[in-house]
Amino acid sequence: MPLPPDQFVAAEEFEARRSALAACLDELPRRNRELLADYYGKGRSLGDIGTSLGRNANAVAQLFHRIRALLRTCVKGKLGDAG
Numbered sequence: 001m002p003l004p005p006d007q008f009v010a011a012e013e014f015e016a017r018r019s020a021l022a023a024c025l026d027e028l029p030r031r032n033r034e035l036l037a038d039y040y041g042k043g044r045s046l047g048d049i050g051t052s053l054g055r056n057a058n059a060v061a062q063l064f065h066r067i068r069a070l071l072r073t074c075v076k077g078k079l080g081d082a083g
Helices: 005-027 030-041 046-053 057-078
Strands: none
Touching: 005 057, 030 046, 030 057, 046 057
């Protein structure tokens, strides 16, 4: 059974965003990708990551804020500001 038109459009938009995010993640420096994988993939806390980096949790939170901002800008650029 095919998707209704509005769900089909939503699925296409989701796939475009997913592809853009994957490409933007690939463009990040390896260190930033590893930090994201530690936090989101392995569930490490900001404090734990900070300890391994020699920084406090607040400094790591700021680092993640900057990484997410880079990703947001990159995704918007790849989507042509449509998203």
